[in-house]
Amino acid sequence: MTDTLVVIQAAAAELSKSDLSAAGFGSQAASAAGGVFDILLLGPMASSLSSTAAGLGARTVFTMSSGELEAYTAEAYASAVEAFLEGRSWRLVAAATSSSTKEYFPRLAALLDVPMASDVLKIESSDSQRVVFTRAVFVGNLLATVELEAPRALVTCRASEFEPPAAAAEPSTIQEVEAPSGLAHPGKSFVGIEAASSDRPDLKEADIIVSVGRGTRGPGEGIPLCEKLADTLGAALGATRAVVDAGWMANEFQIGQTGKIVAPEVYIAIGLSGSIQHLAGMRNSKTIVAINTDPEAPIFDVADFGLVADLFDAVPELTAVLEKRGG
Amino acid sequence: MKLLVTLKRTPQRDARIRISEAGDSLDLDNVQFEVNPFDELAVEEALRIREAGAEVEVVVVTVGGEECQQQLISALAMGADRAVRVEPSGQSLDSLRVAGALVAVARREEPDLVLAGKLAVDDECGQVPAMMAGLLGWPQANQASSVELSEDASSLRVVCEVDAGLETVTLALPAVVMADLRLNEPRYASLPGIMKAKKKPVEVLALDELGDAGSTRSRVTGFRALEEKSPGVRIDTAEELVRALEERKLV
Ligand SMILES: Cc1cc2nc3c(=O)[nH]c(=O)nc-3n(C[C@H](O)[C@H](O)[C@H](O)COP(=O)(O)OP(=O)(O)OC[C@H]3O[C@@H](n4cnc5c(N)ncnc54)[C@H](O)[C@@H]3O)c2cc1C
Numbered sequence: 352m353t354d355t356l357v358v359i360q361a362a363a364a365e366l367s368k369s370d371l372s373a374a375g376f377g378s379q380a381a382s383a384a385g386g387v388f389d390i391l392l393l394g395p396m397a398s399s400l401s402s403t404a405a406g407l408g409a410r411t412v413f414t415m416s417s418g419e420l421e422a423y424t425a426e427a428y429a430s431a432v433e434a435f436l437e438g439r440s441w442r443l444v445a446a447a448t449s450s451s452t453k454e455y456f457p458r459l460a461a462l463l464d465v466p467m468a469s470d471v472l473k474i475e476s477s478d479s480q481r482v483v484f485t486r487a488v489f490v491g492n493l494l495a496t497v498e499l500e501a502p503r504a505l506v507t508c509r510a511s512e513f514e515p516p517a518a519a520a521e522p523s524t525i526q527e528v529e530a531p532s533g534l535a536h537p538g539k540s541f542v543g544i545e546a547a548s549s550d551r552p553d554l555k556e557a558d559i560i561v562s563v564g565r566g567t568r569g570p571g572e573g574i575p576l577c578e579k580l581a582d583t584l585g586a587a588l589g590a591t592r593a594v595v596d597a598g599w600m601a602n603e604f605q606i607g608q609t610g611k612i613v614a615p616e617v618y619i620a621i622g623l624s625g626s627i628q629h630l631a632g633m634r635n636s637k638t639i640v641a642i643n644t645d646p647e648a649p650i651f652d653v654a655d656f657g658l659v660a661d662l663f664d665a666v667p668e669l670t671a672v673l674e675k676r677g678g
Numbered sequence: 679m680k681l682l683v684t685l686k687r688t689p690q691r692d693a694r695i696r697i698s699e700a701g702d703s704l705d706l707d708n709v710q711f712e713v714n715p716f717d718e719l720a721v722e723e724a725l726r727i728r729e730a731g732a733e734v735e736v737v738v739v740t741v742g743g744e745e746c747q748q749q750l751i752s753a754l755a756m757g758a759d760r761a762v763r764v765e766p767s768g769q770s771l772d773s774l775r776v777a778g779a780l781v782a783v784a785r786r787e788e789p790d791l792v793l794a795g796k797l798a799v800d801d802e803c804g805q806v807p808a809m810m811a812g813l814l815g816w817p818q819a820n821q822a823s824s825v826e827l828s829e830d831a832s833s834l835r836v837v838c839e840v841d842a843g844l845e846t847v848t849l850a851l852p853a854v855v856m857a858d859l860r861l862n863e864p865r866y867a868s869l870p871g872i873m874k875a876k877k878k879p880v881e882v883l884a885l886d887e888l889g890d891a892g893s894t895r896s897r898v899t900g901f902r903a904l905e906e907k908s909p910g911v912r913i914d915t916a917e918e919l920v921r922a923l924e925e926r927k928l929v
Contacts, residue, residue, distance in 0.1 A: 424847070425808070425818055450840040453796075454820040457773070457805035461812030466772055466896035469803045483899075488801050489695045493704075494902040495801075500895040538850030539817035542835070546843030555841075559929075584929060596860065602823070602839045608799070609859050611841065617928050627692065638928055639910070640919065655910040656922055668916035673929065676920070 352479070352502055353386030355443040358432055359404070360451055361394035361416070362423060366403055368556045371515035373447040374407040376474075376508040378516040380443050384477040389413060390523070393431055394420050401525045408519035417530035425455040426536035433462045434531045442501060443482060447510040448612070460505045467505040468497050470612075472512045482506075490608055491631030510555065511614035511635060547601040549588075554604065557587035559617045562606060562633070565593040566622020566643065566662060574599060576666040577621050583673045589613065589633075591623045607632035622662045625650025642666065679734045679831055681724040682789035683758065684780055684807065685717035687742055687749040688800045697901045704901065713749045716795025718756075719857035722864040723825055724793050725757045732831055735759050737787055741766060741779050747880065754875035755867035761880040762787075764888065771885075772896035777809035782888035784814060789852065791834070796821050796856040801898075811854035819847055821858040 357377035359370045377388035390409040392400055397414035404412045415435060419427050428451070432444065444459075446452045448470040460467040471484035472494070481498050484506065488495045499506075554560065561581040567573030581588050589611075590604040606613055608628040618636035623629060625641070625648055633639070634653050641654035642665050651657045658665055689695060689709045696705045713721070721738060728734035738753040740746045741764040750761040764779045771779070784792060792814075794807035811818035819836040823844070826835045831851070838845045839858050849855070867875070913919050923929045 425811075425820070429812065450821060450838075450842075453804055454808060454818065457808035458812035458818065460774065460805065461777060461809040464774070466774060467803075467805055468896065469805060485902075486802075488898075488901075489689075490691075490799060490802075492904065493695060493697065494904065495898045496900040496902075498897055498899050504896075536817045538853065540848050542846040542848060544840070544843055544845045592859065601843065602860070603841060603843050608797075608802075617923065634904075638923070638926065640923075651910070653907060653910075656919055657910055657912050658914070658916075658919055659912065665916055669919065672916050672920045 352440050352442050353384040354441050355380040355384065355386065355388040355445055356391055356436070356441050357388055357409070358391045358393060358444065358446045360423065360428070361392040361396040361400050363396060364399070366400055369447040369449065369510035371407070372510035372513040373445065373508065374409065375513040375516045376445055376447070378408050379474050379513065380445060380477060383474050384442055386442065391415065391432070391435060393428060394423065398527070405523040405525055406519055407523070408516045409523040412523045412525045413528050414525065415528045415530045417532070417534070419532070419535040420530060422541040423451055424535060424539050424541055425451070425458055426539050427534040429455040429458040429462055430534045431530060432459050434534070435528060436463070441503065442477065443504055443506055445506045445508060448507040452507045456505055456507050463503070463505070465503045465505055466499045468499055469507050470509050471506055472509055487631070490627045491634060492627065509612060511612065547603065551581060552585070552587040554587045554589055554606070554611050554613055557615050559584050559586035559619070560589045560613060560615045561586045561619045561621065562589035562591070562623060563594055563600070563621050564591045564623020565597070567594070569597065569599045573622060573662055573666070576663070576670070580619070580666055580670045583670050586619070591629050620650050620654070621666060623650060624648050625653065679732050680787060680789040681727060681734055681736050682784055682787055682792045683717070683720050683724050683736065683738045683753070684792065684794040685721065685738055685740050685749060685753060686714045686798045687711050687740065687746045688714040688798055691715055691799060697903060701902070702900050711749065713752050714795050714798045716797050716799070716857055716859070718795070718864040719859065719861045720793040720795050721753045721756055721758060722862045723857055725865070726862060727827055730827070732827065737762060737789070739764070739780060739783050741771065741776050743768070750880055751875050752867065754878045755872045756865060757871060760878055763880060763882050764885055765882055766885045769885065770894060770897065772894045773803055773805040774809055775890060775892045775894060777806045777813060778892055779885055779888055779890055780806065781810050781813045782890070783883070784810065790831070791851055792854045794854065794856050796858050807854050807856045814852070814854070816853050817849045818854040818856070819849055820856045822855050823858050823860040825855060825861065
């Protein structure tokens with residue numbers, strides 16, 4: 352019992368960066384434990400994603416889909432993984448942290464009666480006695496070492512902290528698994544999802560993020576300047592809670608403790624103060640740039656490059672300089 | 679109708695937490711505590727459901743020692759009707775055991791709805807309420823930003839803040855719902871509320887009495903500070919910034 356199962360929600364036409372990171376986690380967990388890892392693709396796109404997933408170094412790529420897994424619900428996904436594990440041997444079941452796994456992994460832990468570690472940053476060790484991880488606590492201000500008693504445990508990993516696995520020498524075996532019926536909970540129904548449409552890259556996929564704070568004073572004022580900068584850089588747009596609360600941008604753009612946790616190559620923080628809850632979502636970005644009028648703003652404590660300036664001057668200037676050099 | 683709201687005592691939201699010299703625990707001596715901010719939203723939502731006209735009893739519950747009494751009283755001062763505290767008698771519990779204890783309380787209380795915060799701001803595990811839903815076999819909704827009770831009080835329509843946007847689901851009661859930040863704005867306790875809270879019942883139950891048979895299988899064994907980041911540089915113009923980013927081959 353040394354193997355790791357990585358569960359990937361197969362809802363989109365392509366594997367996301369987070370999915371690849373989850374496989375990377377699986378590969379690391381496998382080497383730490385002296386075992387192998389398998390992938391379970393769960394959901395309507397399972398079959399069509401299986402050939403790509405087979406190149407990630409797993410022993411087997413399992414696919415499972417059914418009408419009840421068509422639209423994601425926590426209840427059906429937790430029950431599906433539970434059913435899949437029946438009669439199989441494993442030490443760790445893992446997935447990348449996402450709004451879905453935040454919901455169904457703890458439910459699954461309860462169904463299986465196994466301990467769970469949330470949003471881990473690093474695998475310290477894994478043996479037949481215990482698995483040990485590092486994770487962030489207290490709004491990302493401290494790191495904690497957590498120990499889970501083996502034989503079995505559940506874990507979600509922070510995608511930005513795990514590299515995709517190296518290209519596999521041999522493709523995985525692909526195996527279709529029949530989903531049992533009765534996965535959906537009779538008391539739960541999915542009504543619909545409303546997403547802000549945008550041509551910009553997804554926050555979790557982007558190499559560069561332009562993040563806007565309350566200092567931009569909204570869509571009629573500074574936000575269009577930031578959007579123009581983002582488009583010049585091919586960057587994704589992010590926001591603070593203050594911006595989302597004000598209704599200036601939709602909730603899926605929020606970065607921080609309550610929103611998404613990101614770590615792009617470059618994070619450009621504009622007119623945002625750098626509250627601890629915001630820092631919790633971006634402090635691991637490789638290079639942080641801050642533009643703020645207040646030289647004492649805490650964002651400067653984590654910034655690699657700080658520009659004390661009025662964003663209404665600095666952002667258009669920056670865009671102009673970038674445009675002049677041809678993007 | 680009965681609403682059960684779970685809550686946790688956590689350090690004040692902007693408190694600076696230090697690690698003990700030995701590195702295996704936290705130095706919490708000079709830290710003030712409060713109701714976990716996300717749980718406070720859950721309490722507020724329960725009160726709003728009551729104020730919307732339904733005949734509702736709001737019961738708050740926590741798992742923790744004597745020191746958690748104050749946070750229960752804070753919730754009672756906001757307007758909850760009564761409180762239950764599960765006394766772990768010094769045992770350190772992992773999420774599954776806390777969820778187990780809360781489920782035992784839920785089985786006694788038979789609420790129509792469990793409301794909880796989506797995350798505790800101390801350990802940031804975000805596990806307990808969804809584990810409760812799993813143990814109870816009830817449907818769940820995480821990261822709720824709006825909750826609407828059906829007219830016959832048999833179901834809820836919940837809007838959840840998910841990675842892709844806003845997801846709407848319906849839940850037949852009983853169910854578990856986890857509050858996100860935009861669900862509401864919690865009220866401050868009024869002076870009469872604070873006076874009344876002192877007279878409201880707080881029941882204390884021993885963990886052992888609730889049939890807890892589990893063992894703790896997940897524990898924190900140490901803490902570390904974040905790696906120090908070398909101080910950044912101040913730059914004066916947009917041009918200088920672009921040059922610096924170009925040097926690092928970032929743009
Ligand atoms: C439980 C909890 C969870 C939270 N979760 C999150 C979260 O996930 N994400 C998050 O972001 N926040 C979160 N918050 C909120 C957080 O505490 C802050 O309130 C929020 O991040 C502040 O947003 P801001 O930096 O945009 O606004 P402010 O703090 O108001 O900062 C605005 C900044 O703009 C600067 N500025 C003003 N005008 C200009 C100008 N012309 N040019 C340049 N700079 C200018 C100011 O100097 C100031 O520094 C949470 C809070 C709590 C309690």
